[in-house]
Amino acid sequence: MRIIGLSDANILGIHSMALIAASGLDGISVHRIAELTKCSQNHLTKVVEIMAKANLIHATRGPSGGFHLNRASKDILLIDIYEAISGKVEEDNLCYEHPNSRIRLNFFNKICFDLSLRYLNYLKNTTLADIQPKAEELLEKHNNK
Amino acid sequence: MTKILAISEANAISFHAMALIAISEISINTNDIAEISGASKHHTAKVLQRLVKHGLLGSIRGPSGGFYLKKMANKILLIEILEALEGEIKINDCPIDNPVCPFGSCLMGGICSEIGTNLLNYLKSHTLSDLIVNIDSNQNILNRVKNHENYRIK
Numbered sequence: 358m359r360i361i362g363l364s365d366a367n368i369l370g371i372h373s374m375a376l377i378a379a380s381g382l383d384g385i386s387v388h389r390i391a392e393l394t395k396c397s398q399n400h401l402t403k404v405v406e407i408m409a410k411a412n413l414i415h416a417t418r419g420p421s422g423g424f425h426l427n428r429a430s431k432d433i434l435l436i437d438i439y440e441a442i443s444g445k446v447e448e449d450n451l452c453y454e455h456p457n458s459r460i461r462l463n464f465f466n467k468i469c470f471d472l473s474l475r476y477l478n479y480l481k482n483t484t485l486a487d488i489q490p491k492a493e494e495l496l497e498k499h500n501n502k
Numbered sequence: 503m504t505k506i507l508a509i510s511e512a513n514a515i516s517f518h519a520m521a522l523i524a525i526s527e528i529s530i531n532t533n534d535i536a537e538i539s540g541a542s543k544h545h546t547a548k549v550l551q552r553l554v555k556h557g558l559l560g561s562i563r564g565p566s567g568g569f570y571l572k573k574m575a576n577k578i579l580l581i582e583i584l585e586a587l588e589g590e591i592k593i594n595d596c597p598i599d600n601p602v603c604p605f606g607s608c609l610m611g612g613i614c615s616e617i618g619t620n621l622l623n624y625l626k627s628h629t630l631s632d633l634i635v636n637i638d639s640n641q642n643i644l645n646r647v648k649n650h651e652n653y654r655i656k
Contacts, residue, residue, distance in 0.1 A: 368597040368614065375609055395600050458514075458540040462521060464633050468624050469509075472617050479613050491605045 369396055369404045370438045371488070377414055378430040378485045379492035384416075384423025393495060404442065411441035430485035439480050446477060515541045515549045516583050517633065523559065524575040524634050529568030549587065556586035576631040584625060593618040 373390050387405055391398035405424060408414045413433060414424045426433065440446060509517075518539035523530055536546040550569060553559045558578060559569045571578070585591055596603050597614035608615070 365598075368610075372598060372609055394598055394604055396598055458518060458538070460518065460521070460538060462517060462633060464628075464635055465517060468621065472621055475620075476613065476617055479610075488609050488611075491607070491609050495605050 364443065365400065366404050366407075366442050367439050369394070369401055370408060370442050371435055372396075372492075373401060373405055374408065374413065374426075374433070374438050374485055375488045375492035376496065377424045378426055378433075378489045379496050380423065380425075382425070384421075384425045385496075386423045389423070393499060407442055408438070411437075413437065413441060426485075430489050433485040434481060435483045435485070435488075436477070436480040438485075448474070448477065511541065511545065512549050512587050513584060515539055515546055516553060516587055517580075519546065519550060519553065519569075520558070520571075520578070520583050520630055521634050523569050523571055524630050529562050529566075529570045531568040534568075553583070553586055556582075558582060558586055571630075574631075575634065576629050578630040579626060580628050580630065580633060581622070581625040583630070591622060593622055 372394050376385055376390050376393060379385075387398060387402050390396075390405070391401050394401075405414070409416060409424070412427055415427055416422065416424050436446070515535075518541075519535045522535055522538060532543060532547045532550060535541075535550070536543040539546065550559065550561075554561055554569070557572055560572045561567065561569050581591065593615055596608070597610060603609075
């Protein structure tokens with residue numbers, strides 16, 4: 358099980374965007390992303406729609422249609438993808454706190470803060486271009502099959 | 503605004519409940535725990551039942567009844583509290599839960615697995631005593647619990 362909430366939607370969003378970046382001018386369909394990542398097509402469709410709504414990608418229609426990036430992959434940070442799906446992240450609100458609780462478990466908050474900050478820094482300092490090569494390798498491998 | 507690290511409602515209740523029971527000098531009941539932790543009584547009762555079933559808590563019936571720790575707080579690992587509700591915790595290396603990464607090696611450089619492992623190691627190496635070292639309460643709720651002054655929140 359996943360003990361912490363790095364949500365499926367966020368992870369799928371990052372993986373999908375890497376494949377869209379890797380597909381370049383050809384574009385890539387949700388069906389193909391689902392095939393390559395072995396993830397649910399329905400879930401991916403929702404995630405990709407959110408990306409399009411956030412103006413990170415656009416779709417082209419037709420038999421050879423698919424999704425394309427709206428700007429260069431080096432100009433898209435992973436935090437842009439994360440925030441398109443989950444909303445704005447603020448560093449002073451990273452602690453774990455139960456919304457209605459009248460006590461604060463400070464000890465637990467500390468570890469949640471540290472780990473959240475580690476993830477946040479990764480998202481803020483990594484561009485889509487940084488993770489794109491692995492997605493390109495995957496596409497190339499499958500195109501040669 | 504979003505939180506990066508989300509913990510399930512049930513797990514949040516269990517950590518709060520165990521902390522409250524650990525600092526209380528009297529046996530504390532479901533209503534009190536639900537009220538302080540801000541959770542529903544029904545959900546709190548279910549979580550407490552699981553903690554009793556796993557031998558972490560004992561319960562006393564009756565009007566002055568409630569829950570007590572079955573072991574010393576420094577003998578209860580935080581992972582035991584989590585696993586009482588979730589079963590054995592294993593970290594999957596793949597953030598999209600594939601048995602074998604379709605990308606060959608993790609697209610995200612293994613960060614999800616790293617964070618999960620760090621949290622797991624932390625829960626395995628700290629006890630309930632650590633959790634209750636530094637609890638904040640703006641309303642002196644905990645002092646009332648500790649001092650046993652006809653404690654009941656209204």
